[in-house]
Amino acid sequence: MGGKLRRRAVITGAAGMLALPGKAPAAxxxxxxxxxxxxxxxxxxxxxxxxxxxxxxxxxxxxxxxxxxxxxxxxxxxxxxxxxxxxxxxxxxxxxxxxxxxxxxxxxxxxxxxxxxxxxxxxxxxxxxxxxxxxxxxxxxxxxxxxxxxxxxxDVMMGGAARYDLIRAAGLTMPDTFDEMHKMLAAVSHKDGLPGFVVENHYGWTFLGYLQGFGANVFRAPPHDLMPVLDTPEAVQAAEFFATIMRDYGPRGALSYTYDQVTAALKAAKVIYSTENEAFVTQMAQKGAAAAPTCGFSLFPKGPAGRFPQIxxxxxxxxxxxxxxxxxxxxxxxxxxxxxxxxxxxxxxxxxxxxxxxxxxxxFHAKLNYNGFDVAKIYLETLNLADKGYMAYRTVPAYPQIDRQINIALQSVISGEKKAAQAMKDAQHNSLEALRRAGVKL
Amino acid sequence: MSAGAGWARAQRRAFLLGLAPALIVLAAVTVGPAVYLVATSLTPLTPVKPGSGLDFSHPLGNYIQALFQSSFPHSVLLQAELSVLTVGMQTLAGVGLALLLDVESRWMEVLRTGFLVPMVLPPIVVAIIWKVLTTPDVSPAYSLLAWFGLRPGSLVTNPVTALPLIAFADTWEWFPFTMLMVLAALQMQPREQLEAARIDGANSRQMFWHVRLPFIRPALTVAVLFRLIDSIKAFPLIYVLTDGGPGRATEVTNYYAFIQTFNFAYWGYGSAIATMMVAGVFALSLLIGRLGFGRDEDA
Structure with a gap:
């Protein structure tokens, strides 16, 4: 029986290969x-x-x-x-x-x-x-x-609260501006022993919505004018704001939080609020997540210069x-x-x-409705915002070098090693050097 | 006479012929890559620019850039700090424990084996152990401190404590090496020397400085040299615990070279840093040899 089957398979395969080279198996x-x-x-x-x-x-x-x-x-x-x-x-x-x-x-x-x-x-x-x-x-x-x-x-960046119940209990809603966000964090942080805010320690990504929200940018006019502009007053103000909320409302060791730690903390409702990628924050609503009954969502908050959710x-x-x-x-x-x-x-x-x-x-819209928050609408509105072209900085070939300079600067400010003005000035100096070395004409 | 000379020549030729395969393999696996490293360091090699690996128009460009760029000298200073801290702590811990364990007892043998465990763990496992220990949310050490009402901040995200913490973790991993070398030397010391010193009325301090230390000095020098070279290669702990941060607080030379080479694709520049590191280690080894720390006083 087995011998017959084997023989038949060999003959069929050989015939197919001879008849239609390259297409034999499908035929x-x-x-x-x-x-x-x-x-x-x-x-x-x-x-x-x-x-x-x-x-x-x-x-x-x-x-x-x-x-x-x-x-x-x-x-x-x-x-x-x-x-x-x-x-x-x-x-x-x-x-x-x-x-x-x-x-x-x-x-x-x-x-x-x-x-x-x-x-x-x-x-x-x-x-x-x-x-x-x-x-x-x-x-x-x-x-x-x-x-x-x-x-x-x-992937769009948005606001996500693991403990929206605490925000409601403080008489507030999901923050729509940086000011509201700061007030909300001041009101709810350390309630139930929970830190108020955390984002992943890739600040060349998580900080950029704040940088642009304050009216600053990475380059003067990317992708054509790549002169870095990291030491402007707006950039310094953004770094100060971001470092303050990380330092005052973040967990101990906030600087070491990677994206998977942030996602885990949100799902476990061990942190109150974050501005992170949709793919990470929506995991709070998954079945079995501790945050599922209490999570809330919003657009990425806007700053004095507007709303710039990263995409x-x-x-x-x-x-x-x-x-x-x-x-x-x-x-x-x-x-x-x-x-x-x-x-x-x-x-x-x-x-x-x-x-x-x-x-x-x-x-899609029905499924992405969590606790009354229309996440699909947030998603589409954010995608429409991207048409403004503010993400152009990110596909500059030398951006990985600048990304590291932003990481270093923000770590220095959050850890208290440097003042925001000095850290951003250093980031500007090092970015200029990195771009020249990469052959970018400034 | 001429027959003898001919025999000696034939013997030399036979030796060389016998050695040749080993020398060829050695050249292929060590000298070859080293020459390539130095040659690459003289080019602006980067994979995004085809032909850059053959561009020798500015052979010292990478070296000039390194020496006059703020980040590289900073990384060298951090490296020196890390090396002094780790080698210092490992020497003290290694010698101290070796002296305590230099006793004939079955229990001491068990204890000695126990002390060797950190050294035989894969370095990445050591890094993960320390990652867990230093992450406040999951660390048993932080939980214990919280039980006593203490809430210290994270040591890895503090620019003042990050580098000492790396040095401490490295010491935990590698002090058994120094301990083992020193213990072996201590156990080879003739007991008559110790007895003679005791009869002469030497106290414990005098015994250590004038009898034991001179005897273990050659072994200790070798251990220190090994640890010094290894401290310059520090990588897994920094990669897992701090990624060179916070800021640049733990971006030692080795890590700096890694970032430049693998994150930014500056392979030529990374080769120049590596070449300088090799030269530095070589110079340090020569210096230690010349200073005579490793010489046996009785020799």
Missing amino acids: VGAKPLSGVTLNVSCWNAPYPQFLKKYIPEFEQETGARVVYTTPAFPIYNQRMDIALATHSDAYDVINVTFIYIGRWVGAGWMTPLDPLIADPKLTPANWDPKDFLPGIEAAFRDAKGQLCAVPWIA ATHGWGIPAGSRKKDAAWQFIAWAMSKKLLLRMFREQGWSSVTRRSIIDLPE
Whole structure:
């Protein structure tokens, strides 16, 4: 019996291979990517963890084996930077990190995806590439306008309270301005022994909404005029404000809080309020989270110069060095298909989606209503705000260097090592030096 | 006579031939990369600029930039502070415990083994242990202090305490090395010397300074040298606990080179920092050798 089966399999396979080279497995009903191993990597975030649960289905459907790794954000970026720079074939599908878009896409290290999208043999007719939010997708286009990654997240920064009940008890609502936020934190911090405020210690990201809210910026007029402007009176004022709320209302060791610690503290209702990414704060509303019954949401508060919620995007791309580009694209097309994204939304609550057709669904709005807060509305309003173009600073190729200078400056102010004016002056000096060294003409 | 000379030549040739494979492997795995490191340090190599690895037009550019840029000298000063603190604490703890454990007893043998545990743990595990211990929300040490009504701030996010904390954690991990070296030396000391000193009326202090310390000095010098070199390589504790911060409070030279190379992709500049570090360690080793701390006085 077994011998017969084996013989039949061998004969069928051999006949298929002889008849249709390269297409044989599909023609005879075998799996199209049998024997292919895809190395896929993304930094560790909620979405890649959600996706992980569906990968066995892709393997089952296509016959491919997927080696899937999700290291921490800094480790991931360092690892990919080296792999891409050396044109390594170690990875087939990778996340294109927002702050590295300028470098990775600009240097031609990513594969243009348009020919793969246009290939009917590789992309299903109903895949609908125009469904992706155009403003978000535009970030991944190179100088020639070619798409180099498909965005899997449109992450917007917003206000989130794990203990909205304490805010209500103080006679207040979710703060809409920096002033209201400060008053609210003064009123509720240390109630029930809880710190009032915390954000992740990546201040080159979490501080920027405050910097711009006070009327300052990183560069004078990015992406064309990259003169840093970190030592303006507005920038100093923003640093003072941010450091004050972190110092006075933050937990002990607030400077060491990474994004996963912030998310865990919010979910466990161990901190009252934060301004963080939608993907992190909405986890407070998950079933089983201690904060679920008491959480509240709002737009990122506005400062004297307006409202500047930060928006990030990350996307799936194929390194130029990959030797399995067709198979890699099939993985991306599967991972970013409407069908799978809708399942991820329905089954796991993934809501930072980049496909307009899902955002427009009535069930999207209904599901993103937590304790009476319309998070879908906040999400869309924030995405519309991004059209003002204030995120242009972030895709400057030398931004990672400036990001570190901002981190160092804010750490120095929050820890009390330096006054805000001195720290921002140092950040300006070091940023100038870093940009000149990167070959930027100022 | 000529037959003898011919035999000696043949013997030399045979020795060289025998040594050749080992020398070739040694050159391939050590000298080769070292030469490449120095060559790279003379270029502005960065992966975002093709051909930059072959640009030798400003060979000293990276070195000039390092020496006249504020961050590098600052990192060297921090490195010196960290090295003095860690080597000092490890020497004191290692010698002190070795003297206490230099007793013939089964219990002492068990205790000695126990003291070795931190040293055999993988460095990243040590860093995670200290991360837990120093994070107020989850630290058992902070919980214990809270039980006594104390609420100290976080030591890793305070610019005054961050570097001493790294030094303390490093000492916890590596003092057993010094202890082991010194203990081995102490146990080799002839008991007659100790008895003679006691008969001559030497007190404990005199015994240590004039009998024990001179005897263990060569071993202690080797231990200090090893620890000094290792302190310059400090990385996992800083990476996990402080990421070089707060501000630049723990951005020692090694970490500075790491950031420049792997975060900003300045590979040529990173190579220049690494080359200077190698030269510094080499000079320190020579200096310690020349000062004669490692010489046995009886020799």
